[in-house]
Amino acid sequence: MRGFFLPEARRREAIAQMExxxxxxxxxxxxxVDESTYPKTHLLREREGWEPPHTDIVGAYFRHFQASFKDYHSDGRLAALLGLSSDRRIREFKQGKRTVPYGVWRQFLVMTGRAPQDVLPVLAYMA
Structure with a gap:
């Protein structure tokens, strides 16, 4: 069937990335911070009862990541990695002025190995 080469190539690419x-x-x-003093709901999926992380957790995780990866030492670079347009957002998340959205937080958790990457079932190829 025509058009199915691209999904096959993307599937192989995704498997290679997961490996x-x-x-x-x-x-x-x-x-x-002592994480045992905070609820673990920030590690859950939305359907499992996810709640936004406490500001202390956000700041600690982000600063730890930035200290561990010099390419992301600035809030601007971390923002870009997470698909955000402004370093101001990262500062607002760290300061508790703004709640980290689920999608941004989940992406960060996956990138840091704190949460598994979701693999969705393909129900059909509808080319």
């Missing part, structure tokens, strides 16, 4: 993800370095956890 490469298994080789990501293991880094020590953040030590800025």
């Amino acid at each position: 490469a993800n298994l080789q990501a370095p293991k880094l020590p956890p953040q030590t800025e």
Whole structure:
């Protein structure tokens, strides 16, 4: 059938990326805050009862990430990585002036190995 080459190529690309993800370095956890004193609902999926992370968690996770990856040391670079247009958003998230949206937070959790990447079922190819 015509048009099915592209989905096959993308499937192979996705599998290769997931396999490469298994080789990501293991880094020590953040030590800025004692996570046991906060609820774990910020680690859940939306359908599982996700709640936005506490400001302390946001700041600790973001600062730990930025300290671990020099390419993302600035709020602007972290914003770009997360698909945000402004470094101001990152500062607002860290300061608790704005709540981190689920999609941005989930992407960050996946990128830092704190949450699994969702793989959705393909119900049909509708070319």
